[in-house]
Amino acid sequence: MLDFKKIEKKWQNEWEKNKTFQVEDNSKKKKFYCLEMFPYPSSTGLHMGHALNYTIGDIFARFKRMNGFNVLYPMGYDAFGLPAENAAIKAGEHPMSYTENAMNNFITQQKTLGLSYDWSKKVITCHPDYYKWNQYFFLKFYENGLVYRKKSSVNWCPKCTTVLANEQVHSGKCWRHEDTDVEIKKLEQWFIKTTKYSEELLEKIKTLDWPERIKIMQENWIGRSNGTEVLFEINGKKWPVFTTRPDTLYGVTFLVISAQHENLINIVSKEQKKEVKNFLKKLKSVSEKELETMEKEGVFTGSYAINPLNNEKVPVYAGNFVIADYGSGMVMAVPAHDQRDFEYAKKYKIQLKLVIQGEKKLDINNIIKAYTEDGVLINSGNFNGLDNNKAKEEITNYLESKKLAKKVTNYKFRDWLVSRQRYWGTPIPMVYCDKCGVVPVLEKDLPIKLPEKVKFGEGNPLATNKDFVNVKCPKCKSNARRETDTMDTFFDSSWYFLRYCDNKNNKLPFDAKKVNYWMSVDQYIGGAEHACMHLIYARFFTKALRDLGIIKIDEPFTSLFNQGMLHGSDGNKMSKSLGNVINPLDMIEKYSADSLRFTLMSLASPDKDSIWNDSNLDSNYKWLIKVFNYFENVKVGKTSKKLDSEINKTIKDVTDDIENFKYNIAIIRLRKLLENFEKEGEVSKEYLEVFVKLLHPICPHLTEEIWHSLGNKTFVSLEKWPKYDEKKIDLELDYLEEELNTTKEDIQYVMKLTKNEKPNKVTIIIAQDWKYDLYKKVEGLLKNFKNPGDIIKELMKTDMKKYGQEVVKIIPKLVERKLNIVLAKKKELDFFSKNKDILEKEFGCKIFIEDGDKFKHQKSNFALPKKPAILIE
RNA sequence: GCGGGGAUGCCGGAGCGGUCAAACGGGCUAGACUAAGGAUCUAGUGGCUAAGGCCUACGCAGGUUCAAAUCCUGUUUCCCGCACCA
Numbered sequence A: 001m002l003d004f005k006k007i008e009k010k011w012q013n014e015w016e017k018n019k020t021f022q023v024e025d026n027s028k029k030k031k032f033y034c035l036e037m038f039p040y041p042s043s044t045g046l047h048m049g050h051a052l053n054y055t056i057g058d059i060f061a062r063f064k065r066m067n068g069f070n071v072l073y074p075m076g077y078d079a080f081g082l083p084a085e086n087a088a089i090k091a092g093e094h095p096m097s098y099t100e101n102a103m104n105n106f107i108t109q110q111k112t113l114g115l116s117y118d119w120s121k122k123v124i125t126c127h128p129d130y131y132k133w134n135q136y137f138f139l140k141f142y143e144n145g146l147v148y149r150k151k152s153s154v155n156w157c158p159k160c161t162t163v164l165a166n167e168q169v170h171s172g173k174c175w176r177h178e179d180t181d182v183e184i185k186k187l188e189q190w191f192i193k194t195t196k197y198s199e200e201l202l203e204k205i206k207t208l209d210w211p212e213r214i215k216i217m218q219e220n221w222i223g224r225s226n227g228t229e230v231l232f233e234i235n236g237k238k239w240p241v242f243t244t245r246p247d248t249l250y251g252v253t254f255l256v257i258s259a260q261h262e263n264l265i266n267i268v269s270k271e272q273k274k275e276v277k278n279f280l281k282k283l284k285s286v287s288e289k290e291l292e293t294m295e296k297e298g299v300f301t302g303s304y305a306i307n308p309l310n311n312e313k314v315p316v317y318a319g320n321f322v323i324a325d326y327g328s329g330m331v332m333a334v335p336a337h338d339q340r341d342f343e344y345a346k347k348y349k350i351q352l353k354l355v356i357q358g359e360k361k362l363d364i365n366n367i368i369k370a371y372t373e374d375g376v377l378i379n380s381g382n383f384n385g386l387d388n389n390k391a392k393e394e395i396t397n398y399l400e401s402k403k404l405a406k407k408v409t410n411y412k413f414r415d416w417l418v419s420r421q422r423y424w425g426t427p428i429p430m431v432y433c434d435k436c437g438v439v440p441v442l443e444k445d446l447p448i449k450l451p452e453k454v455k456f457g458e459g460n461p462l463a464t465n466k467d468f469v470n471v472k473c474p475k476c477k478s479n480a481r482r483e484t485d486t487m488d489t490f491f492d493s494s495w496y497f498l499r500y501c502d503n504k505n506n507k508l509p510f511d512a513k514k515v516n517y518w519m520s521v522d523q524y525i526g527g528a529e530h531a532c533m534h535l536i537y538a539r540f541f542t543k544a545l546r547d548l549g550i551i552k553i554d555e556p557f558t559s560l561f562n563q564g565m566l567h568g569s570d571g572n573k574m575s576k577s578l579g580n581v582i583n584p585l586d587m588i589e590k591y592s593a594d595s596l597r598f599t600l601m602s603l604a605s606p607d608k609d610s611i612w613n614d615s616n617l618d619s620n621y622k623w624l625i626k627v628f629n630y631f632e633n634v635k636v637g638k639t640s641k642k643l644d645s646e647i648n649k650t651i652k653d654v655t656d657d658i659e660n661f662k663y664n665i666a667i668i669r670l671r672k673l674l675e676n677f678e679k680e681g682e683v684s685k686e687y688l689e690v691f692v693k694l695l696h697p698i699c700p701h702l703t704e705e706i707w708h709s710l711g712n713k714t715f716v717s718l719e720k721w722p723k724y725d726e727k728k729i730d731l732e733l734d735y736l737e738e739e740l741n742t743t744k745e746d747i748q749y750v751m752k753l754t755k756n757e758k759p760n761k762v763t764i765i766i767a768q769d770w771k772y773d774l775y776k777k778v779e780g781l782l783k784n785f786k787n788p789g790d791i792i793k794e795l796m797k798t799d800m801k802k803y804g805q806e807v808v809k810i811i812p813k814l815v816e817r818k819l820n821i822v823l824a825k826k827k828e829l830d831f832f833s834k835n836k837d838i839l840e841k842e843f844g845c846k847i848f849i850e851d852g853d854k855f856k857h858q859k860s861n862f863a864l865p866k867k868p869a870i871l872i873e
Numbered sequence B: 001g002c003g004g005g006g007a008u009g010c011c012g013g014a015g016c017g018g019u020c021a022a023a024c025g026g027g028c029u030a031g032a033c034u035a036a037g038g039a040u041c042u043a044g045u046g047g048c049u050a051a052g053g054c055c056u057a058c059g060c061a062g063g064u065u066c067a068a069a070u071c072c073u074g075u076u077u078c079c080c081g082c083a084c085c086a
Helices: A003-018 A048-066 A080-092 A095-112 A129-144 A194-207 A211-221 A246-251 A275-284 A290-294 A339-347 A388-401 A496-502 A512-518 A534-547 A584-590 A595-604 A614-633 A641-659 A663-679 A684-697 A700-709 A731-752 A769-782 A788-816 A822-834 A837-841
Strands: A029-034 A069-074 A147-157 A162-163 A181-190 A223-235 A237-243 A254-258 A300-305 A313-319 A330-333 A403-413 A428-431 A437-440 A471-472 A478-482 A523-526 A560-562 A761-765 A846-851 A869-872
Touching: A003 A095, A003 A403, A003 A595, A003 A700, A029 A048, A029 A496, A048 A069, A048 A523, A048 A584, A048 A595, A048 A788, A069 A095, A069 A290, A080 A095, A095 A584, A129 A147, A129 A437, A129 A496, A129 A534, A194 A211, A194 A223, A194 A403, A194 A534, A223 A246, A223 A388, A237 A246, A246 A388, A254 A300, A275 A300, A275 A313, A290 A560, A330 A339, A437 A614, A496 A560, A534 A731, A584 A595, A595 A614, A595 A663, A595 A700, A614 A663, A614 A684, A614 A700, A641 A663, A641 A684, A663 A684, A684 A700, A731 A761, A731 A822, A731 A837, A769 A788, A822 A837, A822 A846, A837 A846
Parallel strands: A029 A069, A029 A523, A254 A313, A523 A560, A761 A846
Antiparallel strands: A147 A181, A223 A237, A223 A300, A223 A403, A254 A330, A300 A313, A428 A437, A428 A478, A471 A478, A761 A869
16 A cells, blocks of 8 residues: 555655755766745745746756766855744744754755755855844945945834834834834935946846846836936026936926935025925925825926027926936926826926827927827927937037937936844845044954844844943944844845855855856746846845956856746635635645655646646555555566657657756656556566656655666666667657557447458458548659648649648658658558457458559449458458 | 736636647546446537538737738736836
8 A cells, every 4th residue: 555654754754864865066077056035934834936947947857867977056044034923023033043943844844845955065054154144245245335324215214223124114104013103214224336337237137047027127127227417507507407218308398306305405595495394394294105195296496507509598496206216206297298297297288389280280388298109399499300219319419529418327226225123134234433433344244143132112122231332442442333234135046156165164255166167056946026226136145246356157047947936726816814824744744755746846837827736646645546556556568669669759748848947747757657657568677767767856755766676786867868869769659559540449330330240351451542642742742842831832732622621630640740741651551560460359250452553343332431441252 | 107918618718920720738518338437438529511511700999911819000808026226
């Protein structure tokens, strides 16, 4: 009897005991780095998304291993983060013990799934031997001008008296105080200069083998736009304004400066001061959520700007909708040709000026929305009549020659705000000294460890910990204060894949040699939700380390695979509130890990969203039992030619399928292969083993067990992936098999027609009337045409009526199979002659096979069309 | 608003120009085995037909092609990202 639980445990232990999956850093084999995005170890343990993700990766790693690669396949934990800290506040448990428990739970569960990680490579980000290097890199970045401090707006909860991460703001309220609006506060924060790499990050996307949608998301996120920076004069000073529409410069009727602009106050006139202040006050009191949905509002600053192109004077407003840190924080408004400006102008009754004319003439007094299409310039002085796209260029050039404008490229991409006012993260290794200012911690003093004993629940626990805060200045040794902010956890995950390569190094973050051997990650696997966060940060980090001379690669992840979302059986996202959550561990408990793995992979193509169904698991479980039983009872012997062809074809296809993550299709082929096995009386040991190997990546435990029951002493996990022999794949076998079956049916049919139930003699006349004729024609055409379409076209010209649609279907098949067309008839004759005995057995009489061209029979009106003719006597 | 991806049988899903009434599962129906079967096996599962075959189907409407579930255009609808980036 098959006891899944027992054998799964058994093989997990064996693998562990034998260090089956431990990888060598020095190997003559070609390396392959297979990696899944490491998890945040939450106390709720593995969910189905994890199980899916890791199974996809494990199959690939096992597959690559069997294909002779030296595979690095590690696992680790993104162990810093807010949930642990909140649990600490709520339950009074220390984040460290909370996290340790969660991680141990994860590890057990992952082992239960049979994942072939090299556990000796484990990386845990909340341990000082990891975060020490976060601090090290932070300092390196600081030295090289990639880290700076700046005032910035952040989310602030007045009840928690702390800054919140964006994820902690739910609809403008604090996640722990549903009645409390989150405020926007301006605080000094640490930033990483990710924008230094905007251009490279954008350009190199093209070279990546990533899902198209992720690439597009990143492109949009970085958001390059080419435009012109035009200098407007306000009160005698020049102010830059970024625009992508310099062609509409004559249509500018006002400017808007961001309400958050640093220098806003400099252009506010005395008379307007009060009003502007009121406006700013009003903005401060609104929550972040309201800010998002708020209508465009503004206030006149009292100043006017001079348009450099036509010297017109236009009013300058301060507006809530202009982004302070994009472009120059000030925009020119052309209400006739920009919808946003149009709405604003309507609201504040500012005039419109039409400067671009489309095919239809617009009435300035009667337009209901901005005209944003292309057209020809009007009301634009010397530029009238120009095509507006040409005008962009010409106007820019004109102003450039007068030093009043220049071409610039802007990005939406911002610098990375990395500081968090939170305990459970990497302390930022900086010190504030009254004499020396901001001073970096010395490298030899790393790591700056998180103090263990801290008070939770009153803002940042680090800030209230005197032992932590009070420190001597590294420069002058006088009393100083430690930075109490910690790093965003995305800092941790930006380089963990490098640490895997050399996770025990305590002298350096990693040995460059090892990293250079293993990197880049050949196959990265994870969800799409990280498209614009982790994946960009990690790319940035890689480039920054490259430029610091630490590593050599440009891109961390050569190839990326996104798994689809698994929905509950009701078609909704799995969620507790909907009660449709399926826990992978429950399923393993009930059925087995292999059944779960097999089911997850057979649901649908792994990159597509799919819907969970309980009964699938049940039937797949039974199928695996069937496999096991088959091998228990199989007669080992010789293999038929037909199976020979089938198995070689299956090897070829399954290899291809797995390589392309079409695991669902691979499973189908394996099901079919087993069916074919079952039809055979006996199968050779070699082929039985092929099946076991092909199934192994998907069901590692069961196959390991069967492998041994076949008398092997090795691990199938480390066996060589089967090779196929193209020559043995004989597609015609199938075709002829079909032919034999239809012939059988035909004989039965004729027997029925003639009411002759016990014939003495059956003659099969391979006349091949129309078919033979067609073969010959196609053969002729093959000399001149290669693809089926052309051959069909050619046939259509002359013989369409004769052959009809039906025949058209056969042609591609013929061509694809490279059937030796001339021999078609002869082959069929041969085939039938060979299989005569099968038919004789079946019908209990003599069977004669005749060539229709030569065969002459007295009563010659017997032929059925489109088939070998059958004569019963 | 912008961007991306879907819509296939009772259901999950393959297919992504010609071997398509649609792989493979699930479900259902019938038969076999059984004392019985939720176990196993076999067959069937769009319509018509004894069969060869014919007709109707891949969200909807058009188009390209000898040929379209597959390509193009429009449209409806669902999902997912980003959102005032000038």
